[in-house]
Amino acid sequence: MTGWGGTGRIYYTDLSAGTSYWTDELPIRVAAGARGVNLSTPYGRIWAAEFINDYIAGAVYNLFAADQLYPVSYAQNYHFHLFVFDNRTRAEKSKGPKISTTLNTTMVQAELANLLPFATVTVSAKFSNVTDYPQLAAVVANATTKVKDPALSIPIVDARLVWNWLSSYSENHMTQFINATHTTTTYDIPGFLFAFQGNYTFAFTFKENIALREPPGSIAGVALGDMILVDQSNAILTAGNDPSTYNQPGKGMGFTRAAIHELGHMMGLNHPFIYDQTEDFTNSVMAYYPYSNTYSQFDKDTVLRGINDELLIIAQDALAAAANILSRPALFNNGLCWCSPILVGGRAVCSAGRSERFVLLGWARVWTHRARSGCSRWSSGGILFLQKEEVNCSCRIQPLSDMQAASPLGSCPDEMVLRQRTEIRLDQTH
Ligand SMILES: [Zn+2]
Numbered sequence: 258m259t260g261w262g263g264t265g266r267i268y269y270t271d272l273s274a275g276t277s278y279w280t281d282e283l284p285i286r287v288a289a290g291a292r293g294v295n296l297s298t299p300y301g302r303i304w305a306a307e308f309i310n311d312y313i314a315g316a317v318y319n320l321f322a323a324d325q326l327y328p329v330s331y332a333q334n335y336h337f338h339l340f341v342f343d344n345r346t347r348a349e350k351s352k353g354p355k356i357s358t359t360l361n362t363t364m365v366q367a368e369l370a371n372l373l374p375f376a377t378v379t380v381s382a383k384f385s386n387v388t389d390y391p392q393l394a395a396v397v398a399n400a401t402t403k404v405k406d407p408a409l410s411i412p413i414v415d416a417r418l419v420w421n422w423l424s425s426y427s428e429n430h431m432t433q434f435i436n437a438t439h440t441t442t443t444y445d446i447p448g449f450l451f452a453f454q455g456n457y458t459f460a461f462t463f464k465e466n467i468a469l470r471e472p473p474g475s476i477a478g479v480a481l482g483d484m485i486l487v488d489q490s491n492a493i494l495t496a497g498n499d500p501s502t503y504n505q506p507g508k509g510m511g512f513t514r515a516a517i518h519e520l521g522h523m524m525g526l527n528h529p530f531i532y533d534q535t536e537d538f539t540n541s542v543m544a545y546y547p548y549s550n551t552y553s554q555f556d557k558d559t560v561l562r563g564i565n566d567e568l569l570i571i572a573q574d575a576l577a578a579a580a581n582i583l584s585r586p587a588l589f590n591n592g593l594c595w596c597s598p599i600l601v602g603g604r605a606v607c608s609a610g611r612s613e614r615f616v617l618l619g620w621a622r623v624w625t626h627r628a629r630s631g632c633s634r635w636s637s638g639g640i641l642f643l644q645k646e647e648v649n650c651s652c653r654i655q656p657l658s659d660m661q662a663a664s665p666l667g668s669c670p671d672e673m674v675l676r677q678r679t680e681i682r683l684d685q686t687h
Contacts, residue, residue, distance in 0.1 A: 263529075263539035263553035268320055270312050270535055279546050280534045285309075315533020320555040322562075325525035327482060329563030331571075332444035335373055337365070337380040337520055338435050339448040341512065342387040344397055346454045349491040356452060357384045359494060359511040364550065368517050368542070372524060372552045372560055387451070392430065396422045397451070406460060406475040413460035413475055414453060416486055423449060425483045437483070446523050448485040450512050456492035478515040480522030487515045514550050517542045525563045526556050 259275045259282050262268035272285040283291065285308060295301045318324070343356040350356075366380035387394045400418035405411060421427040425437065437445040451459070458475040466473055478487035489512055497508030521543050529544050530537035537546045541553035 260535045260538040261540070263320070263541050263544075263555055266321075266554050266558070268316050268536070268539065268555075270316070272309065272312070279537065282535055312533065312535060315535055318532040319529045319536035320539060320553075321558075323529065323555065323559045324527050324531070325559065325563050326480070326522050326527045327525050329525040329560055329567055330439065330444055331564050331567045332376060332441050334377045334443050335369070335379075336443065336445045337369060337378070337448065338437075338445060339365075339380065339382040339450060339516060340434050341382060341384045341450045341452070342390075342393070342397075343385070343452050344387045344394075344454055345452050345491050345494075349454055353491055353495050354509060354511070359452060359489070360384075360450065360516065361511070361513040364513055365516050365520070368551060369520060369524075372521065372557055374557075375561075375564070390433065392433075393422070401457060404460075404462070404473060406458075406473060409475060411456045411458055411475060411490070411492075413462075413473055414451075414457050414488070416459040416461050416476065416479065419449075419451075419459075420481060420484075420486060423484060424481070431484065446484070446520065448487065448516060448520065450487040450516065451489075452494060453488055453490045456490045457488075458490055459486060459488040478519040480519045482523075485516070485519035485523060487512055487519055489515070514542060514548070517550060517552075521552060521556060524560055526552070526559060529553070529555065 259272075259277065259280060260268065260270045275282045275284050275287075285305065286296070288308065289296050289301065289304070292304070294304045296305050339360065339362070341356060341360055343350065345353060360382055362380050362382045366378060369380060370378040387397055396419055397414065400415040402413055402415055404413050404415075406413055423429075423431045425431060431437070431447060431449075434449075435445060435447050437447055439445065453459075458477065459479070460473040460475040461479075462473040465471070477489070478485060489510060494509040494511065496510055497503045497505035526543050528537075529539045529541055537544045539553050539555065540547055540549050540551070541556055542549050542551055543553070543556055
């Protein structure tokens, strides 16, 4: 092993270790020897610094400032709906595990609740025979091919057929199971999990595979934007029965870890080894090496960073929209003036002096009242990030509470009140 960490915000790399069966990283002295570099020379020290920098860059890009696979969608409530279909033969069902025991819904829910501490999380699972849904059963039967993954010598079910049938991007038959809602109040994420007969697994077949004479790679799961697909074959569900490998009769691998992993992708998490393979040793369900069922601290930070990005974008939009409405003299006379609505990383742009130490994050909706038409309504919602007023700041926005006092705005026919709901005060350090 050449690295470990992830339970906290710490990651270690052992430069003297390697190689391992998992990565082909060389110990630093072996690497230096391979290049003919003497580490005690001035050049050797620079070379070593660059060598170490490569590891640091990998850790930064994989863990500390990871990319997001999908944009993270903020919601107050996340509902994960898992549909588990049994496609095993009658004999396999009678000998193998009951389908309802192949997924630990409680564990999936606990992990996702850890990943999304700002929201309410529910996970539900429904277990059924695929034959209970004749149309789906026909699609799966059609997708069950005689093509084998040559690397593993196992036959494949073409995942693209199943996905096309289910997907909201395509035929959208997933509505037979769920009408997914995607709002900031409620966000539904469906998952379709299949227990296949024999040793069948899902695979994607791409034309490039054919052109390059590559095998269609079999997969245990995939996150596809609108859903996850996960599969385990009967052979995997009963893997413990094989005396030559696991030799734990009656046991096998179920859907739990794959579901947590793929749902992590749906929340924007990437694999932690896309820039450097060393971080595959991170204690994370998103890594392959450790067989961990939990999200790392880095995973949790990545989701929160994605949420923060999204809220800042919402704030920018809300401020830009409000600026269009508010940019009238009456409001400016009441003390409102605009700095750039572009806020980066939670810092207000007009943070010139040490005296401006606060940013107010207000959950606010705009109440518009049109006196002439008698029409009143709340805006569709948004979050305003407002800098606390400071006397000498030339580009300030009043706190929401002051805004409320600033209305109504005289003879202006379109009256506006900003009503504060809650606010969080963050110390801003300079
Ligand atoms: Zn993955």
